[in-house]
Amino acid sequence: MFRQITRRFHALASSKPFTITPEIQNALAKKGPVVALESTIISHGMPYPQNVETARAVEDIVRAQGAIPATIAILKGQVHIGLEDEKLEQLGKMGAKAQKSSRRDLALILSKRGYGATTVASTMILARAAGIPVFVTGGIGGVHRGADQSFDISADLTELGRTPVAVVCAGVKSILDIEKTLEVLETQGVSVTTIGERRFPAFYIPDSGFDSPSCVYDESEAAELIYHNHRLELNSGMVFAVPIPKEQAADTQSIQKAIDTALAEVRSNGISGKDETPFLLRRVSELTKGESLAANIALIKNNAKVGARIAVELSKSYTNS
Ligand code: PSU
Ligand code: MN
Numbered sequence: 001m002f003r004q005i006t007r008r009f010h011a012l013a014s015s016k017p018f019t020i021t022p023e024i025q026n027a028l029a030k031k032g033p034v035v036a037l038e039s040t041i042i043s044h045g046m047p048y049p050q051n052v053e054t055a056r057a058v059e060d061i062v063r064a065q066g067a068i069p070a071t072i073a074i075l076k077g078q079v080h081i082g083l084e085d086e087k088l089e090q091l092g093k094m095g096a097k098a099q100k101s102s103r104r105d106l107a108l109i110l111s112k113r114g115y116g117a118t119t120v121a122s123t124m125i126l127a128r129a130a131g132i133p134v135f136v137t138g139g140i141g142g143v144h145r146g147a148d149q150s151f152d153i154s155a156d157l158t159e160l161g162r163t164p165v166a167v168v169c170a171g172v173k174s175i176l177d178i179e180k181t182l183e184v185l186e187t188q189g190v191s192v193t194t195i196g197e198r199r200f201p202a203f204y205i206p207d208s209g210f211d212s213p214s215c216v217y218d219e220s221e222a223a224e225l226i227y228h229n230h231r232l233e234l235n236s237g238m239v240f241a242v243p244i245p246k247e248q249a250a251d252t253q254s255i256q257k258a259i260d261t262a263l264a265e266v267r268s269n270g271i272s273g274k275d276e277t278p279f280l281l282r283r284v285s286e287l288t289k290g291e292s293l294a295a296n297i298a299l300i301k302n303n304a305k306v307g308a309r310i311a312v313e314l315s316k317s318y319t320n321s
Pocket of ligand 2: 152
């Protein structure tokens with residue numbers, strides 16, 4: 001009886017519930033450059049229609065560098081690696097009606113045949129399962145301020161500790177405790193590298209005030225690092241931080257003021273858990289009258305360019321070896 005159940009379990013587990021677009025399948029078969037993209041940034045990170053416009057622009061930027069974009073989301077209980085235009089539109093219109101899905105939510109959303117937007121953590125899991133080593137996003141989750149009381153530490157950090165995917169981002173927002181976030185990443189054994197600068201960036205702002213644990217000069221050096229992470233079979237993730245270009249950065253003071261107000265509102269409204277990050281993102285955007293949204297869009301486009309170049313360089317290492 002038990003044997004039968006375990007056999008059935010193995011059969012089920014081997015039939016992965018994935019829909020991968022033919023273009024991505026083809027690129028992966030040739031070890032060509034593919035860039036994974038998350039979907040919580042579309043559903044919960046930006047308002048419609050800017051979310052869909054940005055997601056499309058990001059895909060175009062990835063293509064312009066010679067890589068294939070793979071936006072990841074769960075639609076009707078099916079994992080999609082690569083979203084066609086109308087599916088992207090559908091997800092963008094759903095907004096927060098799609099469930100923000102981290103590692104703990106994945107099985108649940110599949111069992112309920114639901115719609116799930118993937119966070120950094122779950123996008124890493126699904127990218128790895130599909131064989132995509134490079135993933136571009138805006139910012140990763142981290143240690144929330146007041147975590148000594150609330151214990152609110154993003155599952156993104158533990159995922160980075162155990163899933164070998166390189167995450168290209170603009171650092172972490174100062175809605176979080178950046179210093180503690182860097183500490184937890186160190187504990188998790190995650191290599192954190194800033195590209196082209198000595199300081200770790202703070203999303204809207206190019207300098208968080210903290211030195212980056214390591215630095216590389218360019219995309220080709222970044223790809224080299226990823227290659228060696230794979231060779232060592234470390235099985236841990238990597239963060240590549242790309243500072244927002246100075247001319248597109250938001251005004252430090254007005255952003256900081258908005259963040260402080262939004263954080264106070266979180267406390268007074270009793271918002272916690274998975275709702276906190278989306279609430280903060282929305283309020284900061286409202287309070288800065290779109291200034292933060294403009295910076296957010298600019299930095300994700302910049303990350304897409306850098307991440308796609310890394311994927312192209314990494315693919316060269318694999319096809320030449
Ligand atoms: N930080 C941002 N923008 C985002 C997110 C985080 O600057 O869009 C999203 C990402 O999907 C990230 C998630 O994985 O929020 C983290 O949520 P939490 O803090 O609840 O773990
Ligand atoms: Mn949290």
